[in-house]
Amino acid sequence: MDRLADEVLQLIFNEIDHPSSFVRACRRFNSFSRDPYVRAHYFLSRYGPVEAMYWALGGGPLINEHVLDVLLSSGAHLSRYLVQVAVHHYFRSLCPFIKTPWVRTLSLSTFGHFLKLSSERFGAINIAKGEDDGAVFRSFIRESRRRPDRRGQSTDAIAEILEKGKFIPFCSKDPIMAQFPLALSIEPRLLPLAIANGFRMDGRYRDFVFRRIFARDQERGVQDILLSVRELCRLDPSMFISRTVAAEVLMEAESNRTGYATLKTLDREGDLRFSLGALVEDLVKSFIKAHSITAASTGASLCYLWKDFPSRNPIARLVMLLTVFISYPGATPDTLHLNLEHLNLTPVSSEQIGQVLLSPFVEQFPSVLRYARVHCEIDDATFPSFLAGVAVGCLEVASKGNMLHSMCKKWPSLTEDIEFAVVTKYRLTVEDLPSPDQRRRALFPSKLCRDICAFNLEASVATREFDDDEWEGSPSNGNELGVRSMSEQFLGAIGQETLTQVIARDELDPRRRRAPWLSNRINWNWPLKPPFPADVLPVGKWILSQFGRRHLVTAIFMDHAVVNDNYGILRHYLSDCPSVRPIVPVTLHHFKMLAHLGRAPHYLLFDAIKDGASFFFSDNDYLSYPDDVEVKRETPCAEIVPSWVVKDPSPSIEPTSGPSLTSIAAPTRKRLQRSAATTVKSYAFGHSDSDDDHENLSHTTSDPSATTTRPVESNLQLWIRHLSALQKAETKKFNEKKRRLEQSSHSGPRPRVARSDFLKTLTTGLRELRQLESTKKQQAPIPAVLDDRSVSDDEEYQSPKRPSKRRKVPF
Incomplete structure (x- = not known):
């Protein structure tokens, strides 16, 4: 370390959060740390030019006159607003967002030198409370919602504090940091001045600015919004309308017609970086697994967009069919057909009707079946087979228990069809599972008993089938898909919230915002997008109530629940009431399947064994x-x-x-005598x-x-x-x-092989x-x-009694 050059030592010094221990290591480090150049560049490298002066003023005895001179000469930004806040704080005035001693740790001579440098740069500085640059800016933001003739602060006053006062929020704790992009959305001409002061536009600020431009509560016309958008894009090449903001405007297109008309104008003139029709298609497709499709407002918004941007995509057409059938649960076939013709969705095939019935959000099915029999050429001869196919398809949709219950209650013969399909198609064996050589065997999902709360859940069989058709194709299609996904990621992810809802959330106080880990989840909003209906009944629970605890169908569903690690179904199957034994037995076959997949057994299996579960091989x-x-x-x-x-x-x-x-499906059985249990x-x-x-x-x-x-x-x-x-x-x-593995790697380090989760x-x-x-x-x-x-009672033929071998218990 003694031979290191000063430049290398400076790089090491800049990476240490608390260098006090480092400078005590030797005399050279101590003397090196006392150099004003080293101290000044420590703050510049760690906090950047904008915040370097703020953190340096809280350095206490580390900061002297020479360090301040080096900071200003090396590019540290100094604003008149920072000087005003420092004067207020040093002389014990209230600064709500600063909870530390900050500039009060400086000596009087150092702070006087700081004021001297500030006066030389800005001249006369107004230090009156409530008249500083921050108060002027907050007043401008507060009055921005009023009409222009009723505003007290003009745009020229804000431009003056940006140009002459070098105004910019100097730390992330300042509340003005979150409000600063709002001024750019009010007046785009302020953007060059903000960039000159060190403001950098990222994705969050960019979307925030454009949201305020397209907000529907403003009395602005299409031409005013077009002028603001084009001016921002001209002043800064990084400014553009993202897919995220455009999707939010589309979600309230019917109520915010000015913003919607502006988007169509920008798309028609080629000012958008994406196709508005493709965005509408992707937005409609995103509702295939969202519970918000059942809301009347969502259906009205999607129908309003579909009239201007119809699509031939099968998933998008399925979503629009769902909006019609869900919005009119008790309508007659003629009424439904009229609404479908109005959206240009006719003719509807029997396959599309089947996909509608397989949606997890369709539980009121009589009107759909009546429409299918009238307009989809399903007669009395083909209706039973169609109904059986729908019932069997619902088994793979984990949340269709209520619909299956209603269907089997109305048509009891469907129970036999379900039983035959489950036994012949869905029975699991160890040989059916992926081999241990396959890399993705640990991610293998079985078709039944999936967790309805899983984030990667395919909420509809239709979605999975359509996705398979789209993903399978030539290599060129795969390359196009990869390029499209990269471009969509750059242009922003789309959500299902309206522009007004997002603006209201952005304007909340930072202390009232949700947890950071929730905000980091892209495109996730639980109240709007649960992949199951409100009164959900899992299919696994319905199977148990329909077929009973000792039935092959229930046993097959138990196998799938074990493979999918479905906690809800396992807890229901393995519950142990005081008067009832464990409902579905645990078998060794369950552990063998998990061993083949390398997955960890659920703790409920071991709890059932501890509670006295009987042993069975299968x-x-x-x-x-x-x-x-x-x-x-x-x-x-x-x-x-x-x-x-x-x-x-x-x-x-x-x-x-x-x-x-x-x-296994005998309806009634005569109770056997108690002695029958001895022959088991x-x-x-x-x-x-x-x-x-x-x-x-x-x-x-x-x-x-x-x-x-x-x-x-x-x-x-x-x-x-x-x-x-x-x-x-x-x-x-x-x-x-x-x-x-050790034999294959003759040279190099020994490979580390981890044990499987099952082991x-x-x-x-x-x-x-x-x-x-x-x-x-x-x-x-x-x-x-x-x-x-003994065969005889005679003592002569009695075998000698051997002492019993008791277990010795240590005391």
Whole structure:
């Protein structure tokens, strides 16, 4: 460090937030930091020319006369407004936005030198309270909403403080910083003077200025707005109307006809950097997943724009069909057809009607079906198949539970169609999931039971199908799409708020604004754009109420909910009431699917196991029994079982084959006797204490009447054993992958291979399950089990009793 040049040391010094510790490292650094040039350029490099003087005046003993001279000679901006605020603050006058000592830390001689430099630059300075440049500017902004003949401050007064007083907000804490662009929207001729003082126009300021120009509460004509826009664009090449502002004007085109006419004039004369027709098309398409499409004002605005800029895009046409059918839920087919003809949307095909019914915001469907049967050539022969296709398509739209409930209540035969479609089309197996070699397997979404609150949710099947048709194409189409997305990003993202709403939000006090992380989300407004209706009923919840807890359709939806990590559906399926067992059982098949995808299991699965969920390999194991039969799996103590029932204690058992489709949908079942539960296949295995037990067992299996006592594994022990085996298999795959990568990279650093989320979560979950099992054993130790293997009661033939092997618990 001692050999570094002063220039390099200056760069290091400028990057340190608090250099007090740095200057104490050695004498050279200390003497280097005392140089006025070094101190002056420290503030210039960190805060820029506009704010450098403000931060330097709060430096206290670090600032002296020489530092102030270097700052001004090196380009630091000094405004008369800064001098006036510094005088007020130094002599204990109130400055609301300055909460620190600031200039009061300066010595009297240093502050006097600062006043001397200011008077030499500006001459006589008015330091009266309420008459400074900031007060004049605030008065101009406050009176800008009045008519020109009633304003007290003229534009020439503002131009004078900008030109002679070098007026500009000197720090980000100054409230005038947020109001300064408003003056440019009132009078565009002030822009060159503001730029000369160091003002830089970015995207936020640019949109703010143009919003005020197009505001509808101003009594300005089309020519006045055109003159202001063209003058701003001429004075600063970075000024242009963005797609964001234009979309906000379009959203209130019917009420703000002056601004809308100005946009059409600019588009016709080629003064916009985008096509207004393409913007209207994109704006209409954005409502395919927005709940605001159900609002009457939104429908009226879109219809008003559609008359001037019709489009042949299928998504845009679908949105306009939705506005008509949603706006008139109880209209007759002739009334609907008349409104569609008025918007030039006829003829309407049966496929388009199907896409309308698949929208998550269409729940009142009778009028749509009546229109389809009258004007879309759907007769009595094709109507059942059309209705079945709509019902099956609604399964993939997570928020269509209410519509499915109404349809199945009116047409009960749709339940069989839904059952057949789910079993034949949507059943998930490990082989159907993406292979581990595919990179995007962790992002694989299953078709059913998606989260309705997900940000990347496709709210409509129609949207997904149309998007696939548009994205698939030649390479040239992909390149054009990439260029278009880049240009749209540069020209601004479009929203669904009106210009008046955005202006009202921009004028709020900064302390009342929303959290920063919400404002950083581009094009996101939850009250306007939830992708589901207000009284939403998820399809997964309706499936459970329709088909019951022990049904193959419910089991398939459970598989999809586990893969999609749908918290709402999982919580509903795994709820445990005091009088009801866990509704849908958890199986080992769920963990195998998640292991294949590398996803972390939801904590609700482990909670269900901790609460005593029965162990099943797959849904085939419990679907073969009626809903009113309790499949007993857990036995807290040893039970007496006939010896011929005891099987070979092998670690794996193949699950039974799945039930037929007709056997799982029986409407009524006769309740079986209590003894029927003893014939249910169990995954509980007996354990022998010694090799003699196997020999004795071989002699007694020939007699069916003989009985034996065997300890049975609890459900928790079965889960631990099989999940441990799955953990071992996944660990083996991880080690093999790591070994292959290490062998492939002979030179260079050793590659770091991260464990999958599934393996990490499973390791933690197994640790908790083992701790729970250990706690249960300590609280209720299992007593010694005595096996009665004697065939006769004679003591001569009695086998000797071996002492039981109790677990030693340390005290």
